[in-house]
Amino acid sequence: MNIKTTLMATAMIASLGYGVAIKPAHAGLLDEVDLHSSQVQTAKINIVEAIQIVEKDHKGTVTKAALEEYDDKLMYEIEILKNDKETEFYVDAMTGVVSMDDG
Numbered sequence: 001m002n003i004k005t006t007l008m009a010t011a012m013i014a015s016l017g018y019g020v021a022i023k024p025a026h027a028g029l030l031d032e033v034d035l036h037s038s039q040v041q042t043a044k045i046n047i048v049e050a051i052q053i054v055e056k057d058h059k060g061t062v063t064k065a066a067l068e069e070y071d072d073k074l075m076y077e078i079e080i081l082k083n084d085k086e087t088e089f090y091v092d093a094m095t096g097v098v099s100m101d102d103g
Contacts, residue, residue, distance in 0.1 A: 043067065043074050043093035050076035050091040053098060058082075058089065067093060 045053070051065055060082030068077050074093035079086055088101035 045076070045091060045093050045096045047076060049096070050093070051078055053091055053096055054078045054080065054089045057098075058087070060087075 047065055047067060051062055055062065058080055060080040062078060063081050063086065064077065064079035066077050068075055070090070076091040076093055078089045078091060080089065090099045090101070091097070092099075
């Protein structure tokens with residue numbers, strides 16, 4: 001099972017366990033990531049929760065959701081498009097803390 005499949009399966013399982021619905025618009029957003037499945041399993045925040053955390057305070061259309069590793073930290077990269085402007089947000093996969101790309 002590749003990581004993309006693992007992430008989608010994890011998101012679907014998590015949505016069942018947490019009563020969270022995966023929006024059809026989010027279903028195809030997962031990018032391939034170069035992480036081992038053991039790294040993915042250590043994340044305390046799943047990809048659906050990461051998207052919801054960002055959408056709570058930042059309205060728009062999610063165009064990308066991926067789990068990546070930055071400086072030895074697992075982070076979800078969530079991109080949101082609003083008013084023809086795309087903004088990248090990073091959600092710490094362990095704490096749920098959100099940071100925004102200033103670039």
